[in-house]
Amino acid sequence: MNRWSRFNIASIVIGFAFLYLPIVLLVIFSFNASKLVTVWAGFSTQWYGQLFRNEALMDAAWVTVRVGLLSATIATVLGTLAALAMTRYQRFHGRVLFSGMIYAPLVMPEVITGLSMLLLFVAIGFDRGFWTLTIAHITFTMCFVAVVIQSRLASFDRSIEEAALDLGATPTATFFQVTLPVIAPAVFSGWVLAFTLSLDDLVISSFTSGPGATTLPMKIYSQVRLGVTPEINAACTILIGIVATGVVIASLVSRRQQIQRERDERAAFAAG
Amino acid sequence: MMNRLFPAIVNRLVIIIPYAWLLVFFLIPFVIVLRISLSETAVAMPPYLPVFAWADGISGFIDNVRTFSFDNYVWLTEDALYTNAYISSLTIALISTALTLLIAYPVAYSMAKAPTTLRPTLLMLVILPFWTSFLIRVYAWIAILKPEGLLNQLLLSTGLISEPLIILNTNTAIYIGIVYSYLPFMVLPLYSALEKMDHSLTEAAQDLGCTPISAFWRITFPLSLPGVVAGCLLVFIPAVGEFVIPDLLGGSETLMIGKTLWNEFNANRDWPVSSAVAALLLMILVVPIMFFQNAQSRLDREGR
Numbered sequence: 001m002n003r004w005s006r007f008n009i010a011s012i013v014i015g016f017a018f019l020y021l022p023i024v025l026l027v028i029f030s031f032n033a034s035k036l037v038t039v040w041a042g043f044s045t046q047w048y049g050q051l052f053r054n055e056a057l058m059d060a061a062w063v064t065v066r067v068g069l070l071s072a073t074i075a076t077v078l079g080t081l082a083a084l085a086m087t088r089y090q091r092f093h094g095r096v097l098f099s100g101m102i103y104a105p106l107v108m109p110e111v112i113t114g115l116s117m118l119l120l121f122v123a124i125g126f127d128r129g130f131w132t133l134t135i136a137h138i139t140f141t142m143c144f145v146a147v148v149i150q151s152r153l154a155s156f157d158r159s160i161e162e163a164a165l166d167l168g169a170t171p172t173a174t175f176f177q178v179t180l181p182v183i184a185p186a187v188f189s190g191w192v193l194a195f196t197l198s199l200d201d202l203v204i205s206s207f208t209s210g211p212g213a214t215t216l217p218m219k220i221y222s223q224v225r226l227g228v229t230p231e232i233n234a235a236c237t238i239l240i241g242i243v244a245t246g247v248v249i250a251s252l253v254s255r256r257q258q259i260q261r262e263r264d265e266r267a268a269f270a271a272g
Numbered sequence: 273m274m275n276r277l278f279p280a281i282v283n284r285l286v287i288i289i290p291y292a293w294l295l296v297f298f299l300i301p302f303v304i305v306l307r308i309s310l311s312e313t314a315v316a317m318p319p320y321l322p323v324f325a326w327a328d329g330i331s332g333f334i335d336n337v338r339t340f341s342f343d344n345y346v347w348l349t350e351d352a353l354y355t356n357a358y359i360s361s362l363t364i365a366l367i368s369t370a371l372t373l374l375i376a377y378p379v380a381y382s383m384a385k386a387p388t389t390l391r392p393t394l395l396m397l398v399i400l401p402f403w404t405s406f407l408i409r410v411y412a413w414i415a416i417l418k419p420e421g422l423l424n425q426l427l428l429s430t431g432l433i434s435e436p437l438i439i440l441n442t443n444t445a446i447y448i449g450i451v452y453s454y455l456p457f458m459v460l461p462l463y464s465a466l467e468k469m470d471h472s473l474t475e476a477a478q479d480l481g482c483t484p485i486s487a488f489w490r491i492t493f494p495l496s497l498p499g500v501v502a503g504c505l506l507v508f509i510p511a512v513g514e515f516v517i518p519d520l521l522g523g524s525e526t527l528m529i530g531k532t533l534w535n536e537f538n539a540n541r542d543w544p545v546s547s548a549v550a551a552l553l554l555m556i557l558v559v560p561i562m563f564f565q566n567a568q569s570r571l572d573r574e575g576r
Contacts, residue, residue: 004382004385004386004387005385007378007382008381008382008385008386009382011378011379011381011382012379012382012383012386012394015375015376015378015379015382015455015459016379016397018375018452018455019397019398019401019452019455019456020401022409022412022413022416022452023401023404023408023409023412025412025415025416025422026408026411026412026415029415078289078290078293079290081285081286081287081289081290082290082294084286085286085287085290085291088286089286089287092287094291097299098287098290098291098294099565099569100562100565101291101294101295101298101299102294103561103564103565103568103569104298104561104565105298106506106564106568107505107506107509107510107561107564108509108510108513108557108561109509109510109512109513109514109515109530109553109557110510110513110515111513111515111530111533111534111550112305112513112550112553112554113298115305115533115537115546115547115550116301116302116304116305116550117297117301119301119304119305119308119543119547120297120300120301120304123304135297136297138293138297139293139294139297139298142290142293142294146290171282172282193403196403196404199405200404200405200406200407200408202406202407202516203515203516203534206538207537217405217407220407220408220411221407221516224407224411224414224520225520228411228414228415228418232411236405236408236411236412239404239405239408240404240405240408243403243404243405244400244403244404246403247399247400247403251396
């Protein structure tokens, strides 16, 4: 019989404990009163106060958020186009190369991507800074967006587009009023994914940014090399908090949209 | 194929815009890497020779090409440091991939057998760590694995060990780091392969006298192979070029090519050699990457 055995429960509990325990410990120790990260000396929020007074870190956070918002938005547009191209056109010149360029960045070691983009910017004489960082982030996050949206488009019922066109809607109107609303949850979660990937990236950012455009992970990394401090724990906790909130909102939105869609479908069925 | 949604011009743009972006910012940079890997190091900015200039025209270009040399590659093969770094990166990635599979399989298998109402939540819980920073997750392990860290405190207080274990700055720490960081990448494809499986097959096998274990090896495991392949490639390929994990958790004796490349570039400022290191790494990984692309586009096509 297909039932959940003790072995199954144990594997899940152990697996998830392994995944979550380090993060939970990191969050707990960000509230530690002691400067030692491994000895508990009572609850304190002093490290958060110190963090917000650290101007270099705050500047880095601001750069990170700006790059994240801008690159995620452009990457979502490009990724949506790429996903449409991949699912709607079975044949075009260079399709194999195109799909290669979509999938390869997902697994490409970041040192290679980072180095090659830096060399491009140097070769064309583009000063490194905010814009090169943004371009690099768009390039590697758009592929993740494309894959997320592609999987939604794969199960898309084309007949509703045909219906809209048959009823006289222009292709543009059909795209914005029929196609986009249906894939909107995937587009949204693609955006959130792109934003968090951009927020987190260290290696590609280190290669492609220049003076004056230091991101939070770069700042955290340079401090981590000097040792573990509760202040970094606090910075990490805030980052985790932002990302977790984003993910929860994304999943709530997509769930609500799905419920709404099911309700609409039922209503349409009942009316028909 | 008729495509009524977009008129011809817009039609083309849907393909052309992302295509052009990826060509310029993903493919052409690799060509530049190859090109610089054939140059000589120079004390200048940019620190390599020769530098292409549009003003030189075709003849200048040909002159440039004549000066291309494979010296950097010869250097890579002659210096044991690089050869060892490549070999140990591949070994570490291979062992870590096997360990990740070993840990991820029971988790994915159990998730696929979980009650249907629970599955979306479990799936969400696997995906969530993937969204939190890679750097932060690796950093979290430093406090755990340090000699005076949390793991040693726990083991010492329970009396299991009498002296702190030295884990941080060893290869063991790297294995832990890679397995931990890449676990979701392995669980997800395994889960989607196992979830689709028809459980009546294993039941039939058991009705016909197969033991549960041999039913697993003869039916469940072979049917989950596409997931195993996709998961292993998703872990193996990026792990070979991993930089953050060996840098933060590994010791000075650990050689990994991602770290070597980083040092060559940032500390030694040797752009041609680091380009050669990157180009060679890419050549090693191109076959696994093509396998991955194939496996992935097959999975995507089956999805519809």
